[in-house]
Amino acid sequence: MPPNFDILIIGSGPAGVSAAFPLVEAGFKVLMIDGGKTASLDPPVSSYLTSRNSNTDQLNLMIGKDFYSLKKKANSSPKLNVPHLSYVFAEYADANKILNQEFYGLGSLAVGGLSNAWGCGVACLSAFEAEDFPFDYNELRKSYQIIANRIGVSGCHDDDMADYFGIDEWAQPPIQMDTLQSYIFKKYKKKSSRFKKIGFSLGRSRLAVLSEAYAGRTGCTLSSNCLWGCQNGSTYSSKMDLTTLLCFPNFTHQPGYVAENLEKKLSLWSVNGSQKHGGVFSISAKKVLLAAGTLATTRLAAVALELKKPIRVLTNPTAAFLLWLPRFVGAVRHDALGLGQLSFKVGLPDGDSAFGSTFSTNGIPVSDFVNHLPESRRHGIDIMKNLLSSCVVANVFLPGTYSSNTAQITTNGSLSISGSIDPNTTQTMRYLSKNLRKVFNSTGAFLIPSSFKVGGPGVDAHYAGTLPMCENPVRGEVTASGELFSLKGLYVADGACLPSLSEKSHTLTIMANADRISRLIVKS
Amino acid sequence: MKIVVTGDSGYIGKYVKALLLQRGHEVIISLRDLSLQKHTSPVFIFDLSNPRLLVLPKSTDVVLHLATMANKSPTYDQTSEVKSSKNLIEAATCSKAKFIFLSSQTAHPEAATAYGRMKWEIEEIALLNDGYVVRAGQVYGGEPRGLFGVLQKIVKQSPIIPLFIPPLKIQPIHVEDLVEGIVNLVEKQGSQQRLYELAMSTPVSLTTFLKNISKYKLRALKIYLPVPVFFLKIINLLVKYLSIKPSIVTRISSLFNLNIMNTHSDLKNLNLVLRELKDGMHPSGSNQKRALLLEGRALILYVAKEVPSNFQIRQYVRAIGARSDGFAMKLPRLFIICPTFMSLISRSNIGDSSKWDEFLWRLDSATRFSEASAIGAKRFLLYRKKQNIILTMFKLLGSTTVLLLWLTLRLIFKPIIKYFLNR
Numbered sequence: 001m002p003p004n005f006d007i008l009i010i011g012s013g014p015a016g017v018s019a020a021f022p023l024v025e026a027g028f029k030v031l032m033i034d035g036g037k038t039a040s041l042d043p044p045v046s047s048y049l050t051s052r053n054s055n056t057d058q059l060n061l062m063i064g065k066d067f068y069s070l071k072k073k074a075n076s077s078p079k080l081n082v083p084h085l086s087y088v089f090a091e092y093a094d095a096n097k098i099l100n101q102e103f104y105g106l107g108s109l110a111v112g113g114l115s116n117a118w119g120c121g122v123a124c125l126s127a128f129e130a131e132d133f134p135f136d137y138n139e140l141r142k143s144y145q146i147i148a149n150r151i152g153v154s155g156c157h158d159d160d161m162a163d164y165f166g167i168d169e170w171a172q173p174p175i176q177m178d179t180l181q182s183y184i185f186k187k188y189k190k191k192s193s194r195f196k197k198i199g200f201s202l203g204r205s206r207l208a209v210l211s212e213a214y215a216g217r218t219g220c221t222l223s224s225n226c227l228w229g230c231q232n233g234s235t236y237s238s239k240m241d242l243t244t245l246l247c248f249p250n251f252t253h254q255p256g257y258v259a260e261n262l263e264k265k266l267s268l269w270s271v272n273g274s275q276k277h278g279g280v281f282s283i284s285a286k287k288v289l290l291a292a293g294t295l296a297t298t299r300l301a302a303v304a305l306e307l308k309k310p311i312r313v314l315t316n317p318t319a320a321f322l323l324w325l326p327r328f329v330g331a332v333r334h335d336a337l338g339l340g341q342l343s344f345k346v347g348l349p350d351g352d353s354a355f356g357s358t359f360s361t362n363g364i365p366v367s368d369f370v371n372h373l374p375e376s377r378r379h380g381i382d383i384m385k386n387l388l389s390s391c392v393v394a395n396v397f398l399p400g401t402y403s404s405n406t407a408q409i410t411t412n413g414s415l416s417i418s419g420s421i422d423p424n425t426t427q428t429m430r431y432l433s434k435n436l437r438k439v440f441n442s443t444g445a446f447l448i449p450s451s452f453k454v455g456g457p458g459v460d461a462h463y464a465g466t467l468p469m470c471e472n473p474v475r476g477e478v479t480a481s482g483e484l485f486s487l488k489g490l491y492v493a494d495g496a497c498l499p500s501l502s503e504k505s506h507t508l509t510i511m512a513n514a515d516r517i518s519r520l521i522v523k524s
Numbered sequence: 525m526k527i528v529v530t531g532d533s534g535y536i537g538k539y540v541k542a543l544l545l546q547r548g549h550e551v552i553i554s555l556r557d558l559s560l561q562k563h564t565s566p567v568f569i570f571d572l573s574n575p576r577l578l579v580l581p582k583s584t585d586v587v588l589h590l591a592t593m594a595n596k597s598p599t600y601d602q603t604s605e606v607k608s609s610k611n612l613i614e615a616a617t618c619s620k621a622k623f624i625f626l627s628s629q630t631a632h633p634e635a636a637t638a639y640g641r642m643k644w645e646i647e648e649i650a651l652l653n654d655g656y657v658v659r660a661g662q663v664y665g666g667e668p669r670g671l672f673g674v675l676q677k678i679v680k681q682s683p684i685i686p687l688f689i690p691p692l693k694i695q696p697i698h699v700e701d702l703v704e705g706i707v708n709l710v711e712k713q714g715s716q717q718r719l720y721e722l723a724m725s726t727p728v729s730l731t732t733f734l735k736n737i738s739k740y741k742l743r744a745l746k747i748y749l750p751v752p753v754f755f756l757k758i759i760n761l762l763v764k765y766l767s768i769k770p771s772i773v774t775r776i777s778s779l780f781n782l783n784i785m786n787t788h789s790d791l792k793n794l795n796l797v798l799r800e801l802k803d804g805m806h807p808s809g810s811n812q813k814r815a816l817l818l819e820g821r822a823l824i825l826y827v828a829k830e831v832p833s834n835f836q837i838r839q840y841v842r843a844i845g846a847r848s849d850g851f852a853m854k855l856p857r858l859f860i861i862c863p864t865f866m867s868l869i870s871r872s873n874i875g876d877s878s879k880w881d882e883f884l885w886r887l888d889s890a891t892r893f894s895e896a897s898a899i900g901a902k903r904f905l906l907y908r909k910k911q912n913i914i915l916t917m918f919k920l921l922g923s924t925t926v927l928l929l930w931l932t933l934r935l936i937f938k939p940i941i942k943y944f945l946n947r
Binding site for chain 2: 049052053056071329330331333367371375381383385387388
């Protein structure tokens, strides 16, 4: 029986939709499946501070009907405590048979995948950073442009980070900064040459958030609601691209389908799995693109390959810290952009660099901060109340080479991931905390002692490199065109196929690479 | 299992029947004669006042003998009850069914009441025939029935509570705990131990027991009046010689000179953990809901510095219920009454790290509940108008000093806090 579709894409996240566009535009019949989860709450209509001040139903907003935000433990991202985003992460590990040991294995069964809870950081890899990628850098560059133009990015600014991000030629102007971060930036610019000497650069964050209206979406109105749902649609989510894709008659979207295994039947691939509302399915297509999120993609591919050996899982070891600007003590809280406002690059002892961003503390519940002061809570709240409005919160990411996580297929076909922190990484984090303390001190922002918290393995959710692209691939690797070695017609289009993971936000690279892979498929 | 139960409509029998059915057993109840049968379900004809030969229903696994006629009529003759019970024991031996007899702490060859002597006689026969005996202490809780019902009635009607001198000691057990013990014994395979004594292992005075009834069950204030025990004994003798209807005094007299039962190992053998007297006295059978409400109030009051709304407290209780079994943490009373002192609780003071994690989770939840409201926004955020920098600095310094002060107090009083938290 001939298949109904030429190409089946598993997953509707950033990788899935980016892979779909070139194929659909070339006239292929494309089917996209995903877990089908959608938001059950509408985004708030008023700004965060307005609703904190007047909304009588904040329990639903901050805790959730089923006490969602109380269930998660501290020391993870505030995103995981937001009831509005619960659908994004729900049931991913169970549905995709992923067992986490000392590891935060996140993923999404939602329409639009993890991009629904994305920090929206965007950056292009430089030719040097993409050295491990087994193809001409210009191919990637071309795809970067296509993606950036499609999703809409902002942050174009003549600063020390412009070259590092490499995206300004396609970006809108940056979104307005708050007073605290403007102050830090001003102080930095005064002594920027001195900072450069010690390998520290600071600039505006480049984000997949609109500062001006674009493609039917509204620019950011500084509502502090980035975490709670943007009512303007200024922050990008793959759901938006899906709407565009659905206008093509040769594109079909089938939500509520979770792939469990892949089978080669003659020249076709058949994808078997279960449906959201019970029942099983089996769909065949000439080619299958895996874009189910690095972890799920890895499991599907590893089971199809019967890969028994341990698989490396790259992540960006991460830490968060609080900066205090004493001259702003007593400042009023104002609604602001809830995502990165300033981004920095800082050198590491071995020549690599770490990347981080600073954020307003508005829009993040104070309980997420006081939970780090477990004892004498009452007075912890007193302190945080008067302190936080003069504080800026920041994070920092190390390159993937600093992670040491492995995954392995178990006898019953699950993917067991175990995370650990290398002693060298711990040492580097210590170095970073010392260095960042020094750097920010001279911008008038004091790193609060003991606020530098290193996250557990995988909490960054930047998973990559499990099925790397190689010039001469072997079993468990993929070709430069994304095709799994020894499994013809099966492609890896998401983070799994990145050969390396730099400290930069990697989503744009995943999208550009998915676009590139699809263009190669169209060509052949 | 197929279980024949006598006295299923009694104080304890009602609970036994419900729990047996809940655990999936087949229960055959006993009736004095067939005319009393309401449903077509099989019954067993058994009459305590009319001893006759008995044959158990086919393949009966256990006979649970709970029925007693005592204290029903003044002319009642105990010998027929002993005889009927003996017939029942023999019938059980014949069909190789396990026989369990519910006796009482008053069972003794020279007991003050005929009831106690009769119980002792049946015990002897049961034990001779390899049956099991459960001696229960003073049963309380649930519907006010049995001696518990009588005592509750006294407390309810009289403005005073007698303070007996010397104190009369009793060993209470909540009816649901006793019933769980009996059913555990029903299900226990091949136990060598024949006699089980079930009650609180440390005796309490009758006055304490009555006080608990008034405080936790009836929620009434009472006056305490000293009553010498010999005074009761004289009335009791008078009642006996005038052979009038057994009165309240006679029933209380059954509590004179009770042997103290060493129940510790028996409770353990039947996997029983008894609830506290004040929890059991609560109309719900446990004081859990109230304890949890108080805990939620204390925790939210501690973080919010303001008495929380009933809505917030209820949400807290619901959240605890959604996560675990919804039990209160048993924090010392000091923290419930005066939550300020919660600053003294720390990981090292609690000792047990799982208990600390549980406390911390509840504290985190209380913090979140208190933040998630418009009032919470005032407590947690600084956003209305610009604050004076010097003033705010002083506030910060003040809070930090207070925090350090509490840390110091915690350090100084660590052994005492630790003792109270782990008591």
